[in-house]
Amino acid sequence: MQLMCPVSSIAAAKMFAKIGVGEIYVGVDCNDLGLNNVTFTGRTRVLCSGESVQLSDFSELKEVVDICHSKNIKVNFTANVRNLPEALIDEYIQYVEKGIHAGVDAVIVGSIVALIALKDRYDIQLHSSTFFYPFNKYNVDFFHFFDIKRIILPTALSLVEIKQIVDYIAEKNYDMEVEVFGHFGCSNINGRCNIFNNPPSICRGQFQVYDKSKNNIKSSVNIIDAGKDCTICSLKELNDIGITSLKIMGRGLSLQLVGTLASLYQEALYHLSNGMETSEIRSKLLERANWWENSYCNDNRCMYLDTETSKYYV
Amino acid sequence: MKMELRLCNIEKLDTWLNSEFDIISIGDEYCPWKLLSIENVKGVVEKIIASGKELIIVTSFVASAAFEKIINIIKDAKAVSDKIKYVINDYGLLVYLKDNKILSKNIIVGQMLNHSLEEYLWSEDVVKEETKKVKNNWLMSNYSSSRVIDFFMREFNIEGVIFNKLPYNQEGARIAKRCGCSIYFMDKYYTMAVARKCHAAKYNNLCPGHGCDKLCNKPLLGSLEKIYTIDNMSQKFVIPTEDVLEKTKNWIIFGNAVYKEYPYPLILKYSDYTDDMVIIMSQKYYDNDIEINMVVSSYKEGGIICN
Numbered sequence: 001m002q003l004m005c006p007v008s009s010i011a012a013a014k015m016f017a018k019i020g021v022g023e024i025y026v027g028v029d030c031n032d033l034g035l036n037n038v039t040f041t042g043r044t045r046v047l048c049s050g051e052s053v054q055l056s057d058f059s060e061l062k063e064v065v066d067i068c069h070s071k072n073i074k075v076n077f078t079a080n081v082r083n084l085p086e087a088l089i090d091e092y093i094q095y096v097e098k099g100i101h102a103g104v105d106a107v108i109v110g111s112i113v114a115l116i117a118l119k120d121r122y123d124i125q126l127h128s129s130t131f132f133y134p135f136n137k138y139n140v141d142f143f144h145f146f147d148i149k150r151i152i153l154p155t156a157l158s159l160v161e162i163k164q165i166v167d168y169i170a171e172k173n174y175d176m177e178v179e180v181f182g183h184f185g186c187s188n189i190n191g192r193c194n195i196f197n198n199p200p201s202i203c204r205g206q207f208q209v210y211d212k213s214k215n216n217i218k219s220s221v222n223i224i225d226a227g228k229d230c231t232i233c234s235l236k237e238l239n240d241i242g243i244t245s246l247k248i249m250g251r252g253l254s255l256q257l258v259g260t261l262a263s264l265y266q267e268a269l270y271h272l273s274n275g276m277e278t279s280e281i282r283s284k285l286l287e288r289a290n291w292w293e294n295s296y297c298n299d300n301r302c303m304y305l306d307t308e309t310s311k312y313y314v
Numbered sequence: 315m316k317m318e319l320r321l322c323n324i325e326k327l328d329t330w331l332n333s334e335f336d337i338i339s340i341g342d343e344y345c346p347w348k349l350l351s352i353e354n355v356k357g358v359v360e361k362i363i364a365s366g367k368e369l370i371i372v373t374s375f376v377a378s379a380a381f382e383k384i385i386n387i388i389k390d391a392k393a394v395s396d397k398i399k400y401v402i403n404d405y406g407l408l409v410y411l412k413d414n415k416i417l418s419k420n421i422i423v424g425q426m427l428n429h430s431l432e433e434y435l436w437s438e439d440v441v442k443e444e445t446k447k448v449k450n451n452w453l454m455s456n457y458s459s460s461r462v463i464d465f466f467m468r469e470f471n472i473e474g475v476i477f478n479k480l481p482y483n484q485e486g487a488r489i490a491k492r493c494g495c496s497i498y499f500m501d502k503y504y505t506m507a508v509a510r511k512c513h514a515a516k517y518n519n520l521c522p523g524h525g526c527d528k529l530c531n532k533p534l535l536g537s538l539e540k541i542y543t544i545d546n547m548s549q550k551f552v553i554p555t556e557d558v559l560e561k562t563k564n565w566i567i568f569g570n571a572v573y574k575e576y577p578y579p580l581i582l583k584y585s586d587y588t589d590d591m592v593i594i595m596s597q598k599y600y601d602n603d604i605e606i607n608m609v610v611s612s613y614k615e616g617g618i619i620c621n
Contacts, residue, residue, distance in 0.1 A: 036443045038452055044440055083431050085451035086459040086489075112427075112456050116465050133426075135377045135510075138406035141413065145469075156510035157377075164378055188507040188572075189375075192426060194434040195507050195562075195572070197541075202562060203507070204542035206551055209517070209567075210535050212601070223536055224572065226511035257544065295549055312516040313377070314345045314523075314570050 001239045003182065003269060004076065005262045006251040008053045013064040015255065017071045019262050023245055024068055025108065027054040027078035028061050028099070033091040040095045042080035042110055042129065043251055047197075053251040054078070058098045065103040075103070080110030080129035082191050089117055100124055106150065110191065115146050125149040127179070131191030135161075137168035140176065150177040150244065155185030155228060156313060159304045163241045170242075180231075180238060182246035183261050184253075185303055187226040203227065226309050229301040230292075232268055232285055236278050238304070264289055315591050317610050318370065318498070322348070322531045322598040324358055329603070331365040334610050337592065338362050341372030342530075343403050343424045343476075344508045344571045346380040349373065349387060351527035356390045363395045372401040375426050377510070380523075381407070388416060396420075401476065403427055408470055422474035422498060423457060423466065425505055430455035432482045433504055433574075435561045458486025463493040476594065478504035479580040498592045499582065501609070502599045503566060503573040512570040530569035531598050538562035568598060 002022025007013045016024055027041025029052075037045050043053045055061050061077075068075050077099040084092055092114060096107055100122060107122075109115050110129035118126060127150040128134075128143045134151060143151050151169075153162060162180065169176050186193060187203035195202050204227050206220040231238065231246065238246065248265065250258045264285055271281045286293055300307040318337035319330055330338060340358065342348035349372065352358055362369045371391055376384050384407065391398050400417060402408050403426035411417040431437055432453040441449050457463060457475045466472040474496035477483040487497045512522045514529045538559060540551040554562075566573040582591075593613055600606045 034445055035448055036445075037440060038444060038448060083429070083452075083454070083456045085454050086461060087447065087451040089461075112462055113459050116461055132405065133375060134406060135375050135404065136381050136406040137378065138381075138410040139404070140406075142405040142409040145409075154510070161378055187511070188509045192429060192505075192508040194431070194437075194505075197435070197558065201541045201543065202538060202554075202558070205538050205554075205562075206540045206542075207536040207565075208539055212533065212535065214535075220539060221517070221536075223513050223517060223534070223567065224507070224509070225542075226509050253544070309511050309516075311521060312511045312513075314347055314374070314380075314510060314512050 001235075001243050001269065002074075002245050003262060003265050004179070004245045004247040006248060006258060007064060008055065008251050009255070010055075010060060010063055010067070012255055012258075013067045015259050016262060017067055017073060019259070019266050020071070021073060021262055021266060023074040023076060024064075025076040025078055025247070026061065026064055028058055028095070029054050029056050030091070030095060032057070033095055035091070040081045040084070040092050041078040042082065042108075042131070047252040051252050058102050061099065061102040061104070069103065074105045076106045076108055076127065077104035078108050079114065080108040080131060081114070082110045082129070082131040084111035084113040086113060089113070093117065096122070108152070119146050127152060129191070130154050130181070133189050133191055134165070137165045140165060140169055140172065140174065144172070144174050144176065148176060150179055152179045152247075153181075154189060155181045155303055156189065156226070156310075157304060158306070158310065159234060159237050159241070162238070162243070162304065166242045177244035178242070179245040179247055180243050181303065182231050182248055182265060183229060184249040185228045187224055227301065228303040228307065228309060230296040231303045232265075232282055233278055233302060234304045235268055235272050235281065239272060260289070264292075315589060315593065315613070316368075317613055318592050318594045319606070319610075320372065320594055320596040322596070324352060326603070327358065327361065331362065331367060333607070334614060335367065337368040337370055339370035339372050339401070339594070341401070342374055342569070343372055343401060343426055344374050344505075345512065345522070345530070345569050346374045346376050346384055347523045347526060348530070348569075350380060350383050350523065355387050356394065359391045359394050359398070363398070368397070368399070369395070370399045370401060370422070372424070373403060373407060375404045376407055385410070385416065392417065399474070412470055419471050419473065421470060421472045422476060422496070423472055424476050425478065425500065426508065428455050428457040428475050428477065429505070430458075430480075430483060430486070432480045433478070433506060435506070453482040455483055455486045458482075458489050460489060460493050463490050463495055467494065474498055474592075476500060479576055479582065480504060481580070484580075484582065496590050496592070498594055501593055501595045503575055503596075506565065506572040506574050508571045510570065513567050513572075514569050533598070534567040536565045536567055536572075
């Protein structure tokens with residue numbers, strides 16, 4: 001199982017190369033394709049915070065690819081816009097072709113329009129984004145039809161459900177890898193959320209809740225919060241299940257934060273590969289990052305484990 | 315035009331079987347337990363079919379615990395009548411039904427699969443600096459595409475798609491209609507966000523699937539007070555800007571989904587569509603039966619529809 005990290009600058013690529021991650025994901029600004037703030041990358045060009053979340057042009061992408069490939073790091077290209085308009089297919093195809101030309105190893109697709117348009121078009125790995133939210137194993141058959149080589153799972157699954165999906169791929173003998181989120185998860189289903197602002201912000205916010213008659217008012221209720229962030233205590237199980245890639249989410253987050261997370265997870269994976277037990281991996285991490293327990297453990301932000309939140313999964 | 319009533323409560327089924335509605339639907343697009351919590355679903359199906367009303371069974375995205383049960387409901391219903399239609403909101407379910415020869419027709423694509431950025435809170439801001447071409451297309455839904463509709467008609471024999479009534483969704487519906495699809499419009503509310511966690515169940519401390527069926531018949535309303543931020547490594551809650559507070563007022567929460575009322579009167583011109591267009595009224599969106607009857611009558615009488 002390899003760690004996959006978000007890159008939105010050359011500095012980020014260099015940082016992750018130094019940390020020794022296995023994969024990165026990266027997109028490119030779409031200004032030269034006639035788009036201004038919107039992009040094909042699954043994010044707008046800048047977030048509400050003003051933070052840029054992709055590279056400025058394809059020459060930067062080429063540089064990132066060279067940096068990564070020199071360290072055997074796989075480059076996943078974000079072409080995972082979740083609603084690709086039919087009228088912009090030509091521009092989207094140009095975007096994907098430029099990415100392939102720059103040498104990326106795989107293209108992440110997030111829209112059903114794009115999936116149909118790219119089927120059998122290029123000799124490159126296609127990955128299906130979590131924007132398709134495959135909650136059961138039979139989704140695998142759907143993506144196999146499109147020759148998808150990697151399926152990216154939603155965060156709101158249990159380890160048992162993840163295993164069912166991985167086992168089904170093996171049972172069907174499909175050539176398909178499975179990627180899961182390793183750190184940071186949204187409250188809502190990715191791809192079916194329209195309240196996203198600066199991550200994670202609104203969904204984890206505190207609400208005043210009331211009924212239609214404005215009775216029974218309760219304040220400061222985190223009613224929509226379902227965010228689960230951490231997989232440190234599930235790394236062994238995810239590895240044993242056969243997960244290929246563990247993704248750190250955070251194209252809009254600070255380099256300091258994602259760099260720290262990448263470094264901590266990379267070390268945890270190193271310990272795991274040397275046979276260290278989960279409790280010891282966690283203890284070592286807490287020694288290095290004393291804020292972790294307060295941020296994640298005390299709030300039960302354990303992504304694939306049974307928690308207060310998963311009790312209420314439909 | 316036909317009118318569909320999506321029931322959240324089958325206790326009043328007899329009343330609605332004698333109403334102006336052409337179609338009765340049962341289930342929910344985002345939660346499988348709404349369908350699974352109906353006692354004796356087969357009996358309910360038989361009763362609706364016997365009444366002469368059309369029936370639509372609504373399924374959601376389905377995690378493994380509910381998958382087989384949903385399949386069994388579809389099999390049982392199909393045994394009663396081959397005229398029943400099914401809303402599908404999960405590609406895994408769609409492909410399973412085809413591969414196992416359970417369902418090869420009467421399939422309607424739901425709003426979990428057909429969605430758009432038009433529902434996004436900052437959609438207007440996102441596209442305000444775009445060219446006319448991008449502006450006119452970026453907010454279209456993902457089934458507003460002849461490529462997509464043709465694919466799903468050819469591979470899965472879909473016959474309809476559910477849209478909301480927002481302007482770009484209406485444009486998309488025209489495209490789907492031109493491809494030969496039946497069009498369904500959801501009245502009153504559009505979906506903002508769907509989670510796997512049931513907000514209502516957590517609020518009331520009940521587990522989904524265990525006596526939760528009445529919980530989401532009435533909404534909870536929520537208005538944002540503070541947002542959550544990560545400042546370097548520490549987390550905190552802060553009061554958001556006026557813009558954010560304004561956009562996050564009076565959200566409507568049913569079960570695991572958050573909705574908003576359409577922002578202004580939305581007009582559907584009947585002439586743009588055909589006689590088989592369907593307006594879906596979800597029982598739980600309305601305060602009482604009187605309001606439902608008033609709205610359905612106005613739809614039946616009028617040529618222009620507001621909210």
